Amino acid sequence: MERISKEFLRFSMHTPVLLQQAIEKLNIKPNGLYIDATFGEGGYSKEIINKGGKVLAIDLDKEQLLKKKSEFLQDKIIFLQGNFSQIEEIAKKNNFYPADGIVFDLGLSMEQIKNSSRGFSYKNEDEILDMRIDINQSLKVVDLIRKKSAEELEEIFSKYSEEINSKKIALEIKKRKRIEKVKDLLKAIDKALGFKSEKTYSRIFQALRIAVNNEFENLKRGLKGALNIIKKEGRIVVVSFHSLEDRIVKNFVRENNLNFLEKKPIKGVFSYERSAKLRTIIL
Ligand SMILES: C[S@@+](CC[C@H](N)C(=O)[O-])C[C@H]1O[C@@H](n2cnc3c(N)ncnc32)[C@H](O)[C@@H]1O
Structure with missing residues (x-):
């Protein structure tokens, strides 16, 4: 058995x-x-x-x-x-x-991270970067990424996840035409770092989730x-x-x-x- x-x-x-x-x-x-x-x-x-x-x-x-x-x-x-x-x-x-x-x-x-189809996990690559806990809220992570400047994104990453590569990642994200799905964000992070890092993925996802939901x-x-x-x-x-x-x-x-x-x-x-x-x- x-x-x-x-x-x-x-x-x-x-x-x-x-x-x-x-x-x-x-x-x-x-x-x-x-x-x-x-x-x-x-x-x-x-x-x-x-x-x-x-x-x-x-x-x-x-x-x-x-x-x-x-x-x-x-x-x-x-x-x-x-x-x-x-x-x-x-x-x-x-x-x-x-x-x-x-x-x-x-x-x-x-359960919520894995199955709510809102892009909470970097493992669900085809999901839209939504990350709203309250589905009645209008702002999603895709909107946040679109609206914020590279400096503002860098601040979100460093403040909410203490990621040391925040600046590089923020600049790479803003270079891209559209970041809509989880996999788009992963590609931008890979490019900025020059390698794959699950630790960095989870830090960046954490920071975006905290920001979009105003968690602190x-x-x-x-x-x-x-x-x-x-x-x-x-x-x-x-x-x-x-x-x-x-x-x-x-x-x-x-x-x-x-x-x-x-x-x-x-x-x-x-x-x-x-x-x-x-x-x-x-x-
Ligand atoms: C870790 S889970 C709680 C698990 C729970 N103790 C149990 O026994 O199943 C956290 C929950 O808090 C909710 N949540 C997160 N932020 C919240 C907020 N600002 N107000 C109310 N609920 C919130 C999430 O939607 C999630 O369902």
């Missing part, structure tokens, strides 16, 4: 990253109010409900919310398509505050809003995926005289969660 590793099984079942750790840190109380600011495939929400909590589930991607909605009992959960940058308004409008706990599991789910601004606003609707003894759990996001979380805590529950962030063990860092913010 073919051996299937534990890691593969977890991955194939779409286990969200750091699930048990995040739930433990949220310290779920029966009938407590918990906001899952990034519903995704619903793994966190499911576990909160299993432990007796009530959930307000937010996701910016309508398709993500629709995929798993039918698996939930509607008296335990409220679904809301929206941006967590508006978490305070959403919670107040739905009379779901003060909250006992709020969780942000940042980024995208693996959303996170800053989301954390600020969360602070206004959390109970005094409540917890805000954040799972981030790169140092730039983690820096925003650390700055937020420092600027607001808050504290982290743990001395050091909790890190993922499995390969698919190795870059994940969990921090629990307490008041």
